[in-house]
Amino acid sequence: MSLTIAVDAMGSDCAPQPEVEGAIQAVRQCNVRVLLVGQQDVVSAELARHPEAAGLPIEVVHASETIGMEEKAAQAVKVKRDSSMRVGLRLVKDGTADGFVSAGNTGAAMVTAKLVLGVIAGVDRPALATVFPNSARTATILLDVGANVDCKPQNLQQFAIMGDIYFRSIFAGRFPTASNPRVGLLSVGEEEAKGNELTREALPLIKALPLNFLGNVEGRDLYNGRADVIVCDGFVGNVALKISEGMVGAVRAILKESLQASLIRKIGFLLSRGAFQDFRKRLDYSEYGGAPLLGLRGVAIVSHGSSNGTAIKNAIRVASEFARSGLNQLIEQKIHAAQDRTSAAE
Amino acid sequence: MSLTIAVDAMGSDCAPQPEVEGAIQAVRQCNVRVLLVGQQDVVSAELARHPEAAGLPIEVVHASETIGMEEKAAQAVKVKRDSSMRVGLRLVKDGTADGFVSAGNTGAAMVTAKLVLGVIAGVDRPALATVFPNSARTATILLDVGANVDCKPQNLQQFAIMGDIYFRSIFAGRFPTASNPRVGLLSVGEEEAKGNELTREALPLIKALPLNFLGNVEGRDLYNGRADVIVCDGFVGNVALKISEGMVGAVRAILKESLQASLIRKIGFLLSRGAFQDFRKRLDYSEYGGAPLLGLRGVAIVSHGSSNGTAIKNAIRVASEFARSGLNQLIEQKIHAAQDRTSAAE
16 A cells, blocks of 8 residues: 655655655655645646646645754744644654655754654664665665764664664565564774774664674774664764765865876766766665654654755655554664663663 | 974884984975984984985984983873973074974973973963864964864864964965964764863853954864864874874774775776875875974974874974974964953953
């Protein structure tokens, strides 16, 4: 049976165009129904520019307000009671939709999602998880990439549990390790003594969990496929994500520049263009859909402000897979089990 | 007049071969004298394999012990009183050498350097600084990249002062911004309110300094040339450095793979090979020499364990430039000035 995903139609930098394109691609490819949430007239006008969308299971739900990229999250959420984010998340809360996708202000999306949906019992902080491509042709999940800049050791322990479950559910059948993901704690060296106060305290907590735990891993392990899930606080994770995005840009610029340097090289570039398209695709986070907020009582996917239609489509696909997987029930069970073990141990 | 650089001949993964090669390249290209510190017989034997080295200003200084990559720094430094690191740094301390280079155990090098040379008055913690290439064809210095995993706000303030001075001295005349480097504080967003406890407390301290301070910068700014100097704690900096190294590897692997996928692409690759050589060179940290430990009473450069001869040569060049620049005197002056301002403000 097909699920219903609510999409913040006013979120991305070029909204509502990528959202509308993404919705059309999604309903065609992913067996979903889409509710585009935003200013009725604006969204309908964009939808009308796509005659092929006539008859597709896409509806517009009106929301009078929009939260801008530059607005302070807490403030904007407090003032704008009828924002496209809040309305879209209410659709999930009341069961009208099975999941929510937004390419808008990440901070505001997180605050609103926590406010409207609430967190799973036993989870202290929701975490934003992102999928990174790697040279082993698999993928590595890093969390938290920005929901929590100052973490406690038990937050990292909960992130490990949620990351393990998330990897299993989205990569089951795609990667052999999905049946028993290798979980690592991001640190500055592999020895247990290496790390900062936070990671040194978190290590034994994660070690105590029934996980395939590698112990400390290093920054380089984000790209070599050695770990399936890497746990860190939201400050380090956000820096890691943005450094990677920045480096992809720099690599493209440097390569392009040297490939233009001579006629021979230009010809070479033309002949090998396909390779660069693969390359772009492999390093293009939009191919991996958005980043889920794990630990909420509901499904909320945040995607990049610069998302194109494909990125939105993939985020909608991830939202529907997430909703189908019963992932949140699993998170609740395993978090409780971990807490029972801890209190038993005390 | 030519300076003397002491080189830990037992440091790198393939020691003493890269150290000997690097020493030969350096004395030929950089107007320096090199003291190779390590087990006399081993180093002399390697040197003997290079007849071209005969008559060059390279001497071997015996040290009976070697600290391995896997040894715990504090422990190894305590026990091995005659390690190549300790002997080499003593040569700097007693004025026999103007600087020291090691591609060995970074932790041990830092502990030994702090122990033997001591820190500049007013500096609480030395910082390890690395040069990153960027898409603006300039370079960005990141510090600390691993000397201090848990930092206080005033440590970051001191890193800002030292980074500014280091950028001015090594890039004077090469980059226009070297006359007034743009300094940024690594955080998760540009607004002053963004960041973790540490960065929020460090921001006003750095703002109070007479620097060209950009405020908060993000991970992506490490590669876009927006900042010349980026300050962070050693945990975040080490993760940033290793993620970048890991990503360079992944990019190469992914590109190589797709470039082998068809005959046409292979031909294209052959024609554009020069571009990939440029690309490698631009992203190859060994081209930038090692990472200096700033804040010590002397010159100590740490380079990567996987250093080849070129990397060692560049580290020796950086060490001699550092020693010539009178950089440490400048650091001492500016740190004192900053502290006077602070106490005056209180």
